[in-house]
Every structure is written in C-alpha cells, then in structure tokens.
Amino acid sequence: DAKTTQPPSMDCAEGRAANLPCNHSTISGNEYVYWYRQIHSQGPQYIIHGLKNNETNEMASLIITEDRKSSTLILPHATLRDTAVYYCIVRDISNFGNEKLTFGTGTRLTIIP
Amino acid sequence: NAGVTQTPKFQVLKTGQSMTLQCAQDMNHNSMYWYRQDPGMGLRLIYYSASEGTTDKGEVPNGYNVSRLNKREFSLRLESAAPSQTSVYFCASSEGGWSVDQPQHFGDGTRLSIL
Numbered sequence: 001d002a003k004t005t006q007p008p009s010m011d012c013a014e015g016r017a018a019n020l021p022c023n024h025s026t027i028s029g030n031e032y033v034y035w036y037r038q039i040h041s042q043g044p045q046y047i048i049h050g051l052k053n054n055e056t057n058e059m060a061s062l063i064i065t066e067d068r069k070s071s072t073l074i075l076p077h078a079t080l081r082d083t084a085v086y087y088c089i090v091r092d093i094s095n096f097g098n099e100k101l102t103f104g105t106g107t108r109l110t111i112i113p
Numbered sequence: 114n115a116g117v118t119q120t121p122k123f124q125v126l127k128t129g130q131s132m133t134l135q136c137a138q139d140m141n142h143n144s145m146y147w148y149r150q151d152p153g154m155g156l157r158l159i160y161y162s163a164s165e166g167t168t169d170k171g172e173v174p175n176g177y178n179v180s181r182l183n184k185r186e187f188s189l190r191l192e193s194a195a196p197s198q199t200s201v202y203f204c205a206s207s208e209g210g211w212s213v214d215q216p217q218h219f220g221d222g223t224r225l226s227i228l
Contacts, residue, residue, distance in 0.1 A: 034216065043117070043203050043219030044156065087155065101217060102172075103148075103155030 004088045009108040018075040020107050022088030025069040031092045033064060034101070035073045037084040044087065044103075047073065083111045115139050117220035119204050125226045126194045134189040134223050136204030144209030145187035146171075146217065147179060149200040156203060162187055163209060194227045201225070 005023040012018040024033065034049040048055055048062045050071075055062045061074040075082055087106040120135045138145065143164045148156040148171075158171030162181040176198060178190045187206075191198060202223045208215040 036216075041201065041222070043205075043221050044217075046216035046218065049216060101146075101156070101158070103157070105153070105155050 004090060004104055006086070006088050006104065006107045008105065009110070011110050011112050012075075012078045013112050014080060015077055018073075018078040018082065018109060018111070020073040020075075020086050020088075020109060021070065022073070023070045024088070024090050027068050027090050028092065031090045033062065033068075033071050034089045034091055035060070035062065036087045036089065036101075036103075037082075038087070038106070039081075039084040047086075078109075078111045080111050080113065082109065084109060117204055117206055117218055119202075119220035119223050121223060122221070123224045125228065126191075127228050128194060128196060130194050131190065131192050132194065133191075134202055134204075134225075135186070136188065136220060137186045138204075138206040138218070139185065140206060140208075140218065141184070142206035142208050142218075143184070144207045144217075145181065146205040146207075147177075147187070147189045148203045148205065149173065149198075150203060150222075151200050159189065159202075196227045199225060199227045 032049050032051050035047040036044040038044045048057055048060050050062045064071045085106040085108050087103050089101050117138045146161040147159040150156045157173050159173055159177050160171055160179040162168045165184045168179050180188045203219050205217040205219045207217040
C-alpha cells in the first residue's frame with residue numbers, strides 16, 4: 001500500500017471549515033483513500049473514502065486531486081467534538097483478503113473555541 | 114447497536130502470565146482484525162482473519178496467537194505476557210470479500226498493562 005504524509009498537527013476555529021491535507025504521491029490505480037479519526041483514545045471511527053471522484057457524506061467531504069496524488073478532508077463546520085487525530089490511509093482492494101489498514105501517525109486536529 | 118464488542122476493557126498482568134482478549138461483532142462481517150496502539154503511534158496490525166476459518170499474520174505478530182472461533186468471534190491470546198506488550202488493543206471487523214471497498218469498524222479497545 002502507498003504511504004501517506006500528513007501534517008502532525010493543525011488548529012481550526014469552531015464553526016469554520018477544517019481542511020486536512022494528505023499526500024499520497026505513490027498511490028496506484030487500485031488504491032482507495034480512506035479517512036478515519038480517533039477521539040481521545042477511543043477506537044478509530046470511519047469517516048469517508050473514495051477512489052477518484054470527490055465524495056460527501058453526513059460527516060465530511062473528500063476532495064481528491066485529478067492525478068490522485070493528494071487529497072483533502074473537509075469538515076464543513078467544525079465543532080469541539082471534532083478534536084481528534086485524523087488518519088489518511090490508502091488501501092489496495094484488488095487482492096482478496098488484503099484489507100489491512102496501515103495507520104501512520106495522523107494529524108492532531110484541535111478545534112479552538 | 115453493539116457493533117464490535119471487546120472484553121475486558123482494562124487488564125493488568127504480571128510478566129509471564131497468559132490471557133485472552135475477546136472480540137465479537139454483530140454485523141455479520143466476514144473479516145476481523147487485531148491491532149495494537151502504543152503511545153503517540155498509529156495502529157499496527159497484529160493478526161487478521163479474512164474469513165471464517167482463516168487467519169494471517171500482520172505487521173507485529175510475535176508473542177501473539179489468534180483464534181477465529183466462528184464468524185462472530187475473534188480472540189487474541191498472549192501466552193507469556195511481556196512488558197513490551199503493554200498497549201491498547203483494538204479489534205475491528207469489515208464485510209470483506211473480493212474488491213470490496215468497505216470500511217473497518219472498531220471496538221473501544223482493551224487497555225493492557227504488563228508489570
């Protein structure tokens with residue numbers, strides 16, 4: 001699976017959009033981009049995933065560049081409860097049983113009141 | 114909605130003791146996973162089970178064994194606990210299968226200290 005690079009920490013004002021970048025320059029055609037977050041040592045929580053098109057769900061939006069070498073997770077109206085570590089992961093689903101997620105150290109997002 | 118349930122939530126062991134961490138999911142998922150997370154680090158995969166009856170090593174399998182008891186349950190055993198195994202252990206499950214881009218769902222973790 002391709003490696004990802006994320007900034008170690010970011011701050012965002014409450015009520016503003018939080019934009020979390022991720023670089024995955026070696027991503028291959030079979031690899032999806034996944035985002036998870038971990039709030040205060042709880043189990044990681046799935047947020048969103050995508051292959052090449054932009055995706056949106058009730059939690060967030062995922063913007064993937066046309067060359068797929070980077071992506072941005074957008075939390076449209078950040079709240080204090082969004083303070084967490086956010087993990088960007090790429091995963092190759094083309095091999096049966098190869099569903100392992102490789103977590104890096106993520107971005108620690110702090111929402112400022 | 115229980116999702117993924119892990120027991121116990123906390124445990125303290127002495128070096129050399131053995132114990133089994135239990136994990137059960139009620140989502141009829143095929144695949145299950147065990148991860149460990151050390152302070153300031155991301156999760157590392159210990160073992161996984163792509164489907165009932167199969168298990169495979171992950172990134173850090175040494176010192177652990179697993180059993181996929183049935184489709185619902187996947188246990189992690191420490192035969193002779195060592196201080197280096199002090200960690201938070203997370204179990205996860207996913208639908209699995211060929212080219213299925215389904216996310217993994219995680220339990221709340223077991224906090225294990227080895228003295």
